[in-house]
Amino acid sequence: MRQSEKEQRLHAFGRVCRDRGLSFTPQRRAILGAILDLNNHPTADQVHAALARRRPRVSRATVFRTLEAFARAGIISKACHPGSAVRYDWRTETHHHMVCLRCDRVMDFADPRLDALAVPDTRTFGFVVSELRVQLRGTCRRCRQLEDRR
Amino acid sequence: MRQSEKEQRLHAFGRVCRDRGLSFTPQRRAILGAILDLNNHPTADQVHAALARRRPRVSRATVFRTLEAFARAGIISKACHPGSAVRYDWRTETHHHMVCLRCDRVMDFADPRLDALAVPDTRTFGFVVSELRVQLRGTCRRCRQLEDRR
DNA sequence: TTAAGTGCAAAAGCTTTGCGGGTAG
DNA sequence: CTACCCGCAAAGCTTTTGCACTTAA
Numbered sequence: 001m002r003q004s005e006k007e008q009r010l011h012a013f014g015r016v017c018r019d020r021g022l023s024f025t026p027q028r029r030a031i032l033g034a035i036l037d038l039n040n041h042p043t044a045d046q047v048h049a050a051l052a053r054r055r056p057r058v059s060r061a062t063v064f065r066t067l068e069a070f071a072r073a074g075i076i077s078k079a080c081h082p083g084s085a086v087r088y089d090w091r092t093e094t095h096h097h098m099v100c101l102r103c104d105r106v107m108d109f110a111d112p113r114l115d116a117l118a119v120p121d122t123r124t125f126g127f128v129v130s131e132l133r134v135q136l137r138g139t140c141r142r143c144r145q146l147e148d149r150r
Numbered sequence: 151m152r153q154s155e156k157e158q159r160l161h162a163f164g165r166v167c168r169d170r171g172l173s174f175t176p177q178r179r180a181i182l183g184a185i186l187d188l189n190n191h192p193t194a195d196q197v198h199a200a201l202a203r204r205r206p207r208v209s210r211a212t213v214f215r216t217l218e219a220f221a222r223a224g225i226i227s228k229a230c231h232p233g234s235a236v237r238y239d240w241r242t243e244t245h246h247h248m249v250c251l252r253c254d255r256v257m258d259f260a261d262p263r264l265d266a267l268a269v270p271d272t273r274t275f276g277f278v279v280s281e282l283r284v285q286l287r288g289t290c291r292r293c294r295q296l297e298d299r300r
Numbered sequence: 301t302t303a304a305g306t307g308c309a310a311a312a313g314c315t316t317t318g319c320g321g322g323t324a325g
Numbered sequence: 326c327t328a329c330c331c332g333c334a335a336a337g338c339t340t341t342t343g344c345a346c347t348t349a350a
Contacts, residue, residue: 018325021329022329022330023323023324023325023328023329023330024324025323025324025329025330025331027330027331028330043314044314044315045313045314045315057332058331058332059331059332059333060315060332060333061315061316061317061331061332061333061334062330062331062332064314064315064316065315065316065330065331066330068315068316078232078251079232080230080231080232080249080285080287081230081231082228082229082230082231082236082237083236084234084235084236084313084314084339084340085234085313085314085315085339086232086233086234086314086315087232098272098275098277098279099230100277101228101280107275107277109270109272109275111270113270114270117267117284119286120259120261120263120264120286122248122259122286122288125248125257125259125290125291126290126291126294127248127250127257127286127288127289127290127291128288128289128294129248129286129287129288130251130287130288130289131286131287131288132284132285132286132287133284133285133287134267134282134283134284134285135230135282135283135284135285136269136270136272136277136279136281136282137230137279137280137281137282137283138272138277138278138279138280138281139277139278139280140275140276140277141275141276141277144276144278168350171304172304172305173303173304173305173348173349173350174349175304175305175306175348175349177305177306178305193339194339194340195338195339195340207307208306208307209306209307209308210307210308210340211306211307211308211309211340211341211342212305212306212307214339214340214341215305215306215341216305218340218341234314234315234338234339235314235338235339235340236339236340
C-alpha cells in the first residue's frame with residue numbers, strides 16, 4: 001500500500017473511531033497502521049510482533065483489546081478460517097477469500113460476479129444475513145511446492 | 151440423527167479409517183459418535199466434554215490428536231469461523247454455512263443453486279481450488295433476541 | 301508381533317481480566 | 326475534569342508434546 005493511501009486510510013479510521021465514541025490514541029493508530037502494512041489477515045500476536053520495535057510501545061493486552069473493540073464496532077472485521085487464532089481484516093466491505101487448508105493462509109479474491117450473488121432466504125432459521133461471501137478452499141502455491149518436493 | 155443412521159455412518163467411518171491406514175479404536179469410534187451427536191461444528195473441547203461421563207474414557211490429548219489426524223486424512227473437515235478454537239465438521243462434502251458474527255455459531259445451509267456456482271480462475275495466484283463454499287455472515291436468532299432485550 | 305494409539309502431565313500458545321496509573325476529548 | 330485507555334502481571338483457555346504403557350490389526 002502506498003504511503004499516501006495508508007495515511008488517508010488512517011485518517012478515515014480516526015474519523016470513524018470518533019464517530020463511534022472510541023478515542024483514537026497513538027497506540028490505536030499504530031495498531032491500525034500495522035494491520036494495513038501486514039495486509040494479510042494477521043493474528044493479534046502478529047500485529048503485536050510487528051509493533052515490537054516501534055514507537056509508541058504497545059502492550060500485548062492493548063493489541064488484543066483494541067482489535068476486539070474495533071471488530072465489535074465494525075471498524076475492522078474478522079476473517080473466517082479453519083485455524084485456532086482470531087484473524088483480523090482491515091477491510092470491512094464485502095469481498096472473498098481463498099483459504100489454504102494446509103496452512104490456514106487467507107488471501108483476498110475480488111470478483112464482481114460473486115459480489116452480485118443474491119442472498120438466499122434464511123428466515124426459517126431466524127438468521128438475518130448481513131452479507132454473502134464466497135470461500136475458495138484449496139491449496140496455496142507454497143504448500144503445493146512443499147508437497148511436490150516430497 | 152436417527153440411531154440407525156448414526157450406526158451406518160460410524161460403520162462407514164470405520165471403513166474409511168482402515169482405507170487410510172488409521173486404526174479404528176474404541177476411542178476413535180466414541181469421538182466420531184460424539185461429533186455426530188453434537189452435530190454443530192464443535193470444538194475439540196466440546197467433543198471431550200460430551201464424552202466425559204461415557205465409556206470408553208477418552209483423554210483430552212487423544213481428542214485433540216484424533217480430530218486433527220482425521221481432518222488431515224479427510225475423514226472429517228474443519229469449519230471456517232471467526233473465533234479462537236478449531237471447529238470440526240463431520241460433513242466433508244461441499245455445503246454452506248450461516249455464521250453468526252456475535253457468537254461465532256456456525257449453522258449448515260443447503261442450497262443447490264449455490265452448489266452449482268462455477269469456480270473462478272485462481273491460477274494467477276498459484277492457488278488450486280478444491281471447492282467453493284458460501285458463507286452467510288449475520289446474526290443468529292438467539293443473539294438478536296438478546297440484543298432486543300436491551 | 302509391532303507400529304500405531306493412548307493417558308498423563310508438563311509446556312507452549314492464545315486471550316481475557318483486574319488494577320493502578322495515565323490521557324484524550 | 327472524567328470517562329476511557331494503557332501497561333503489567335496473573336489467570337484462564339486451547340493445543341501440542343514427550344514418554345511409558347497398551348492395543349488393534
